[in-house]
Amino acid sequence: MHRTREVIVVGGGLIGSLVAFTLRQAGADVLVLDADRRGVAWRAAAGLLTPDGERLRGPLHVAALESLRRWPALVAQLERSGVPVSFRAGVARMQPGGGVQTTPGEGSLHPPSVVRAARQALEVVTEHVHALVPGGCGMRVRTAAGDWRAQRVVLAAGAWSGAFGVPVTAQRGQALLLRDVPDVGARYGPPARGFSRYALSRPDGLYIGATSSRSESVTPDPRAACWLRGVARRIVPEANGADVAAHLVGLRPVTPDGLPLVAPHPTLPGVFVATGHGRHGALLAPVTAARIVGLMEQGVSA
Numbered sequence: 001m002h003r004t005r006e007v008i009v010v011g012g013g014l015i016g017s018l019v020a021f022t023l024r025q026a027g028a029d030v031l032v033l034d035a036d037r038r039g040v041a042w043r044a045a046a047g048l049l050t051p052d053g054e055r056l057r058g059p060l061h062v063a064a065l066e067s068l069r070r071w072p073a074l075v076a077q078l079e080r081s082g083v084p085v086s087f088r089a090g091v092a093r094m095q096p097g098g099g100v101q102t103t104p105g106e107g108s109l110h111p112p113s114v115v116r117a118a119r120q121a122l123e124v125v126t127e128h129v130h131a132l133v134p135g136g137c138g139m140r141v142r143t144a145a146g147d148w149r150a151q152r153v154v155l156a157a158g159a160w161s162g163a164f165g166v167p168v169t170a171q172r173g174q175a176l177l178l179r180d181v182p183d184v185g186a187r188y189g190p191p192a193r194g195f196s197r198y199a200l201s202r203p204d205g206l207y208i209g210a211t212s213s214r215s216e217s218v219t220p221d222p223r224a225a226c227w228l229r230g231v232a233r234r235i236v237p238e239a240n241g242a243d244v245a246a247h248l249v250g251l252r253p254v255t256p257d258g259l260p261l262v263a264p265h266p267t268l269p270g271v272f273v274a275t276g277h278g279r280h281g282a283l284l285a286p287v288t289a290a291r292i293v294g295l296m297e298q299g300v301s302a
């Protein structure tokens with residue numbers, strides 16, 4: 001049995017690593033357990049921070065604007081870990097008539113660098129968590145290598161959170177990374193059949209995104225690659241013929257009502273849930289992290 005931790009975060013993806021990082025900044029003793037699964041969303045995510053581009057409405061739009069406002073300061077804190085986080089302001093929107101409108105208030109970042117920087121500042125152990133079991137004055141966090149104990153647990157297992165009694169399923173998203181294309185910044189094309197079509201230059205190549213389907217398969221689909229090539233031709237003609245550096249596949253965690261689940265666990269006392277961010281986890285992570293810290297400070301629990 002390991003020593004009791006103040007907080008264990010189950011899942012060190014975009015949400016879990018930023019929740020843990022924010023808790024750590026607030027002085028908590030935090031451990032992250034991450035299963036290093038195939039198909040995690042953070043490795044496939046574009047990193048667009050675009051409340052307006054994603055046509056968010058109501059409280060989600062308000063939360064997204066607040067999160068966007070928090071990102072620059074959070075990037076500065078993350079970079080103190082020594083890992084650079086690529087963050088850029090400005091997104092160009094292609095108009096149906098052919099013009100381009102730029103929204104300087106929006107931006108983009110490179111999700112893998114965010115996770116790497118946060119993890120650098122944290123204690124992270126590669127473990128697959130199988131169950132959360134109430135016991136004594138806290139929770140037992142069950143893994144193949146034995147039980148860990150924590151006073152409180154944050155469940156941030158992304159698309160796999162449904163295994164822990166919350167209504168979360170997977171929505172598959174695919175994207176291409178193209179090699180050796182000149183820097184074009186971040187561009188949104190006009191939406192097609194409800195899909196967002198966009199391109200952005202990142203440190204690892206030109207990212208072209210993204211598909212969306214109800215599937216848990218993490219195998220790249222050649223039809224998706226073909227559709228994404230079409231998006232590239234339309235939005236970045238200069239990328240025509242560029243080599244594919246990677247075909248990315250990630251599972252977005254989604255809830256029945258499409259809203260993130262950031263709350264005490266419905267049945268497990270001392271467990272807080274931070275999942276279900278769907279297409280907006282990179283955008284919403286700062287606000288979610290702050291909300292979890294707030295819930296813990298208030299001592300709110302199921």
Ligand SMILES: Cc1cc2nc3c(=O)[nH]c(=O)nc-3n(C[C@H](O)[C@H](O)[C@H](O)COP(=O)(O)OP(=O)(O)OC[C@H]3O[C@@H](n4cnc5c(N)ncnc54)[C@H](O)[C@@H]3O)c2cc1C
Nearest residue numbers: 011013015035041042047048129158173250280281282283
């Ligand atoms: C193609 C694509 C494009 C996207 N583009 C954007 C974008 O431009 N902007 C934006 O805001 N969002 C975007 N997203 C959405 C964003 O990636 C997700 O909302 C976000 O990653 C969700 O974060 P998460 O931590 O909940 O899940 P994940 O990032 O998937 O991380 C979950 C973590 O939990 C771990 N885990 C799972 N099960 C267990 C277990 N049992 N025990 C321990 N660890 C476990 C996994 O190993 C993983 O590291 C995109 C997603 C995709 C797929």
